[in-house]
Amino acid sequence: MQASVAYLTGTDGGFLLVLALVIPLAGALLAFVCGGRQVERVVFCVMPFGLAVALAIALTQRLVGAPLVYLIGRWTPPLGVALRADGLSVVMIVITAVVMGGICSFASADFCTPEGSSESRAPFAFWILLPAVWAAMNTIFLAGDLFTLYVALELLTFAAVPLVCLDGRAETLQAALRYLLFALLGSALYLAGTTLMYGDYGTLDIVLLSQRVRAEPVLFVAAALMTTGLLAKTALFPLHLWLPPAHAGAPAAASAVLSGLVVKGSFFVAVRLWFDVMPHVPASAAMQVLAGLGVGAILFGSVEALRQKRLKLLIAYSTLAQIGYLFLIFPLACPPGSAQLVRDGALAGGMLQAMSHATAKAAMFMVAGLIYAELGHDRIVGLGNVARILPTSVLAFGLAGLALIGLPPSGAYVAKDLLLDAASATSQWWWALAIQAGGILAAGYVLLVIMHMLAPAPGLAAPGPAGSRKHVSRYQEAAALALALCSLLLGLFPWGNYLPLPQGSLSNPLTFKALSGSVWTILAGAVLAISLGRWDFRLNHRPLTRNLLLAFRPVRRTCLGISRINAELDARLRQWPVAGACLLFVLIVFGITLVVAR
Amino acid sequence: MSTATLAGLTGAILAGVGLYGLIIHPDPLRRILAFNVLGSGVFLLFGIIARRGAAIGALADPVPQAMVITGIVVAFAATALAVALLIRLGAQTDPVVTQADKQDLARRADD
Numbered sequence: 001m002q003a004s005v006a007y008l009t010g011t012d013g014g015f016l017l018v019l020a021l022v023i024p025l026a027g028a029l030l031a032f033v034c035g036g037r038q039v040e041r042v043v044f045c046v047m048p049f050g051l052a053v054a055l056a057i058a059l060t061q062r063l064v065g066a067p068l069v070y071l072i073g074r075w076t077p078p079l080g081v082a083l084r085a086d087g088l089s090v091v092m093i094v095i096t097a098v099v100m101g102g103i104c105s106f107a108s109a110d111f112c113t114p115e116g117s118s119e120s121r122a123p124f125a126f127w128i129l130l131p132a133v134w135a136a137m138n139t140i141f142l143a144g145d146l147f148t149l150y151v152a153l154e155l156l157t158f159a160a161v162p163l164v165c166l167d168g169r170a171e172t173l174q175a176a177l178r179y180l181l182f183a184l185l186g187s188a189l190y191l192a193g194t195t196l197m198y199g200d201y202g203t204l205d206i207v208l209l210s211q212r213v214r215a216e217p218v219l220f221v222a223a224a225l226m227t228t229g230l231l232a233k234t235a236l237f238p239l240h241l242w243l244p245p246a247h248a249g250a251p252a253a254a255s256a257v258l259s260g261l262v263v264k265g266s267f268f269v270a271v272r273l274w275f276d277v278m279p280h281v282p283a284s285a286a287m288q289v290l291a292g293l294g295v296g297a298i299l300f301g302s303v304e305a306l307r308q309k310r311l312k313l314l315i316a317y318s319t320l321a322q323i324g325y326l327f328l329i330f331p332l333a334c335p336p337g338s339a340q341l342v343r344d345g346a347l348a349g350g351m352l353q354a355m356s357h358a359t360a361k362a363a364m365f366m367v368a369g370l371i372y373a374e375l376g377h378d379r380i381v382g383l384g385n386v387a388r389i390l391p392t393s394v395l396a397f398g399l400a401g402l403a404l405i406g407l408p409p410s411g412a413y414v415a416k417d418l419l420l421d422a423a424s425a426t427s428q429w430w431w432a433l434a435i436q437a438g439g440i441l442a443a444g445y446v447l448l449v450i451m452h453m454l455a456p457a458p459g460l461a462a463p464g465p466a467g468s469r470k471h472v473s474r475y476q477e478a479a480a481l482a483l484a485l486c487s488l489l490l491g492l493f494p495w496g497n498y499l500p501l502p503q504g505s506l507s508n509p510l511t512f513k514a515l516s517g518s519v520w521t522i523l524a525g526a527v528l529a530i531s532l533g534r535w536d537f538r539l540n541h542r543p544l545t546r547n548l549l550l551a552f553r554p555v556r557r558t559c560l561g562i563s564r565i566n567a568e569l570d571a572r573l574r575q576w577p578v579a580g581a582c583l584l585f586v587l588i589v590f591g592i593t594l595v596v597a598r
Numbered sequence: 599m600s601t602a603t604l605a606g607l608t609g610a611i612l613a614g615v616g617l618y619g620l621i622i623h624p625d626p627l628r629r630i631l632a633f634n635v636l637g638s639g640v641f642l643l644f645g646i647i648a649r650r651g652a653a654i655g656a657l658a659d660p661v662p663q664a665m666v667i668t669g670i671v672v673a674f675a676a677t678a679l680a681v682a683l684l685i686r687l688g689a690q691t692d693p694v695v696t697q698a699d700k701q702d703l704a705r706r707a708d709d
Contacts, residue, residue, distance in 0.1 A: 078661075079661070147665050147668070150669075150672075151668060151672065154672045154675075154676065157676075158675060158676070158679060161679065161683075162679075165683070165686075168686065168690070169690070170687060170690040170691050173683055173686055173687040173690060174687060176683055177626055177680065177683045177684060177687060180676070180679060180680055180683065181620070181626070181629050181630070181633065181680065184633050184676050184680075185617075185620055185633070185636075188613075188616075188617075188633065188636050188637055188640055191637075191640050191644075191669060192613065192640045192643070195640060195643050195644045195647060195662075198644075198647055198661075198662060198665075199643075199647040202659075576621075576624065577621055577622060577624075580620065580621030580622075581621065583621075584617075584621070
């Protein structure tokens with residue numbers, strides 16, 4: 001949203017932005033009023049309209065060739081409130097609508113009100129909260145001022161927290177409460193930052209603020225407060241205490257919403273804050289700190305993921321690592337010594353990574369839910385033979401995993417390409433190293449699961465007790481497969497109309513070179529999976545696997561030592577007072593870096 | 599010291615106390631209360647900023663007041679949600695007791 005007069009007046013097609021907020025919100029309210037067995041139908045009626053509006057916004061913006069603006073009540077900022085849709089908003093709105101559609105068709109089997117009963121609690125809550133999350137996400141993408149963003153963030157938290165504890169078990173209630181309180185701590189810091197900004201510049205409108213901000217101590221304090229608050233809400237390492245229990249404990253469809261979409265909300269606000277409000281504030285040192293935390297998240301989250309016993313926890317820790325990956329875009333857009341953040345390939349790469357992760361991670365959580373429903377457990381070592389029972393689901397997991405690793409032509413592949421280009425263009429080899437390491441580690445935990453799924457192990461796949469088994473519907477498998485395919489083919493779409501892609505820099509994702517590069521990543525990931533993963537002790541009785549495990553024994557010992565330290569660190573960091581102290585520490589370090597590096 | 603400075607400092611102190619309480623207390627109910635103290639501090643700061651408008655001749659800037667009202671509503675909703683979760687959690691596990699109460703009970707059991 002570059003500053004210009006046009007952004008302060010309404011444009012054609014602005015009413016579409018209002019529809020993008022009103023339709024899901026109306027769905028949530030209508031579902032609440034209708035209740036009973038109508039809840040699900042209301043959401044299903046609203047869903048196609050939401051998707052159509054998202055596509056209409058994308059199309060209109062392409063035709064107009066400029067961001068869409070709507071002034072609420074025709075009041076111009078600073079007094080009025082504007083809704084704006086630039087390229088970043090458009091891609092996020094579209095991907096949110098797509099993921100929502102997938103989750104809707106997946107959840108219809110899990111959250112149906114049974115015949116005969118008038119209303120049951122979990123489906124009623126789920127079908128109201130789903131459009132509420134959608135409305136909150138769209139508000140975040142369209143909001144034109146920092147206070148609307150605050151309200152939207154809170155709406156998102158309030159809609160997301162009850163999704164964690166839909167089944168009402170004590171441990172999920174505890175996870176939800178912990179999530180809510182930590183998110184509230186984050187939003188209080190964010191609000192304190194906006195207060196300081198308003199006090200100094202007299203407006204919170206993003207375009208007006210970007211013209212008024214100056215590099216001065218008040219702004220640095222406000223920026224540090226807001227960024228730290230957003231990091232707490234995004235669960236960037238070391239502020240991740242709430243994420244694993246919340247994302248792993250929720251029902252599969254809810255986990256898909258939480259992991260695929262909700263964490264992107266606060267990340268998007270961080271992008272808005274730095275790329276739109278303060279692009280001209282010299283913050284290269286602070287950006288290095290931010291990406292440093294991101295690298296911490298990649299290493300720590302991936303190693304923790306490799307050591308998990310349960311599939312859902314593995315996927316939750318993988319989300320932690322992928323969040324870290326997203327924060328690498330900040331120093332790549334603002335290299336050391338640079339005085340401003342540029343909107344170029346790094347930003348486009350970050351957005352593509354976010355979209356790719358949203359679709360792939362939603363698909364992975366869906367598959368985990370299907371496997372749990374079929375086997376009655378989701379222990380990774382007990383996944384043998386699942387490929388024979390649920391072939392489509394395993395295929396969906398595999399495709400989503402490959403998309404996450406960055407196999408061409410997935411969105412993650414294009415993102416990795418763009419980020420690596422940005423790293424070499426700004427000569428920051430250390431972040432290029434982190435990007436490659438992130439890809440290999442992701443390959444490690446994805447392959448660990450796939451190897452277990454494909455293992456032909458008679459007797460290993462003990463089916464759960466008959467009572468806990470549910471019939472897996474083909475619709476659900478199809479929904480997961482569709483989202484996985486969407487993630488894998490994301491790189492083929494011409495995003496240049498919406499994202500700041502550098503001209504002609506994209507290599508063709510379907511060449512031999514692109515594919516062979518991914519093969520090395522996958523091979524390195526396989527070595528990692530063998531040396532770090534948990535394996536069933538019964539594999540020691542089979543000659544082939546025993547020899548394989550024996551060959552890796554020295555490496556495995558060292559790796560297990562590292563992972564034990566990692567697990568110990570995780571247990572410490574996920575204690576509330578430690579996480580609180582980390583929050584203060586991040587706040588202070590970030591603030592000091594901003595002030596000193598000036 | 600002017601009233602505005604005094605109120606601003608009070609807001610800062612409230613926010614600090616709330617932050618301290620939110621981080622230190624292990625008990626969810628106390629954390630919810632601490633969040634409210636923290637929120638009140640931030641709202642007070644926001645209210646004082648509304649006085650900036652007085653410097654340019656207007657009686658006060660109305661925009662921050664509108665924002666504070668919204669913020670209070672949001673904080674109220676957050677508190678209601680947190681307390682509702684806590685009550686359900688209490689119904690699932692044991693009655694809602696604070697950590698201090700638990701220690702008290704443990705001491706009585708020892709006696």
